[in-house]
Amino acid sequence: MAHPAPRTPRPSRPTHPDGRTAGAIVAVKRVFAAETGNFFLVLGTTIFLVVFGLIMVLSSSSVEGISRNGGFLSSFLRQGSYALIGIPLMLVASRMPVRFWKRWAWAAILLGCFLQLLVFVPGLGYGYGGNRNWIRIGGFTAQPSELVKLALVVWLAWILTTKMDLLTNWKHVAIPVAPVAAVAIGFVLIGNDLGTAIIMMAIVLGALFYAGVKLRFIFVAIAVVSALGLAVASLGSSRSDRIKAWATGCTEESDFAENCWQTVHGWWALADGGILGSGLGGSRAKWNWLPEADNDFIFAIIGDELGLIGAIVVLVLFVVLAIGFIRIMRSTNDNFAKIATGGVMIWIVGQAFVNIAVVLGVLPVLGVPLPLISAGGSALIASLLGIGVVLSFARHHPQDDTNDEIVTPGFSARGATTHPRNQR
Numbered sequence: 001m002a003h004p005a006p007r008t009p010r011p012s013r014p015t016h017p018d019g020r021t022a023g024a025i026v027a028v029k030r031v032f033a034a035e036t037g038n039f040f041l042v043l044g045t046t047i048f049l050v051v052f053g054l055i056m057v058l059s060s061s062s063v064e065g066i067s068r069n070g071g072f073l074s075s076f077l078r079q080g081s082y083a084l085i086g087i088p089l090m091l092v093a094s095r096m097p098v099r100f101w102k103r104w105a106w107a108a109i110l111l112g113c114f115l116q117l118l119v120f121v122p123g124l125g126y127g128y129g130g131n132r133n134w135i136r137i138g139g140f141t142a143q144p145s146e147l148v149k150l151a152l153v154v155w156l157a158w159i160l161t162t163k164m165d166l167l168t169n170w171k172h173v174a175i176p177v178a179p180v181a182a183v184a185i186g187f188v189l190i191g192n193d194l195g196t197a198i199i200m201m202a203i204v205l206g207a208l209f210y211a212g213v214k215l216r217f218i219f220v221a222i223a224v225v226s227a228l229g230l231a232v233a234s235l236g237s238s239r240s241d242r243i244k245a246w247a248t249g250c251t252e253e254s255d256f257a258e259n260c261w262q263t264v265h266g267w268w269a270l271a272d273g274g275i276l277g278s279g280l281g282g283s284r285a286k287w288n289w290l291p292e293a294d295n296d297f298i299f300a301i302i303g304d305e306l307g308l309i310g311a312i313v314v315l316v317l318f319v320v321l322a323i324g325f326i327r328i329m330r331s332t333n334d335n336f337a338k339i340a341t342g343g344v345m346i347w348i349v350g351q352a353f354v355n356i357a358v359v360l361g362v363l364p365v366l367g368v369p370l371p372l373i374s375a376g377g378s379a380l381i382a383s384l385l386g387i388g389v390v391l392s393f394a395r396h397h398p399q400d401d402t403n404d405e406i407v408t409p410g411f412s413a414r415g416a417t418t419h420p421r422n423q424r
Helices: 023-031 037-067 074-094 098-103 105-120 144-162 170-174 177-190 194-210 215-235 237-247 261-273 298-330 335-360 377-394 398-403
Strands: 125-128 131-137 140-142
Touching: 037 074, 037 298, 037 377, 074 377, 098 105, 098 144, 098 335, 098 377, 105 125, 105 131, 105 144, 105 177, 131 144, 140 377, 144 177, 144 194, 144 335, 144 377, 170 177, 177 194, 194 215, 194 335, 215 237, 261 298, 261 335, 298 335, 298 377, 335 377
Parallel strands: none
Antiparallel strands: 125 131, 131 140
16 A cells, blocks of 8 residues: 655745744735736836936925025925825825726716816915916915826726727717816816816827727817917917917027026026036026926926936936836736826826927927926826826736726726727
8 A cells, every 4th residue: 555645844934033924024025016027117217217306306406495495405305205105105006906996087087176176266276387276275285287187097098998889989089078178177277277288188189099089080189179279378478478489489689588588598507518417416507597497497407417418318217117108008908007008108208208398498388397307296196196007007917807897877888898909
């Protein structure tokens, strides 16, 4: 009679010197374990941009901080506190299942529009630089339009996914996308923030493209949006004056001291940097010569202190981030994940190139920050949350796509569809 094979002893769990098991360590590793390399690509690039941004905020704001009696570390510490809030929120968002974002899409857009309305409440909302787009509660300030961007991305992805088989009909493309997007963007335009509204319009058009909407529908939408944009730009005298000065290349002497001051001093800062730069902390433009040196025009300080090489590195980092987004889109069969990732890509990467184009003078001054780098708590936290949504898709198994359907009255939840643009 054969004897049974000896049983292999089960490996013991790792223990600490004091006898306690390392279960907590294993649990933490499990929480932050990634499913794919795309997760690390996007996460690593994002963290690097945030850290780089903190360094540049410290350098670009130190002089103005002293002149405002706030101390040369004031802006850096404030931005660092926002990063300490935003990065954990990003990691928490990355753990959410896809069905979570689908379930709360409508609530997110309604909440975002409500918060945006608060900027018009006397004593609660306030303006800065000609834009009324902030709220203040005690010592806490926020820019609700940044959260509206995130809500719009998630809501558009959900609506377009549920109507994927109907998008060949322009009526189904327009309803409810057109009215809801018009309300969300309209609230921002009422506050006179044209730059943020342009980014939101780009998010809507990008979502339509990634949903497979016919190009002729998108071209019609672009024509309508362009006409409305020109009309809005012509309503404000200061905005129209800036656009006229930009159109002339800031060559008129009368525009130098007003409409072109920021643009021209941004050019001078970039030219002063040369190839290798003046060295970290060596910019002269930040000595109260360049307005918004730590915010909208921080790229000029980067070019000044780190030179052409540093500016190119920033461009490459955003290209790498875009590649990470595209790889995540290609790795999933879930249309919701594809559309939402495309929306976040246009928001983060598209806004980055718009900001850089403004500093270079390719576009008129629009007042949009450089994502993940410029000073600004609302923009940083909202951007990190948006990237957290994308990271949750990087953890998502394509074979689980059909299990994330959410049924809402009035719409049919189809999950992955057989849309012609998805049959490849």
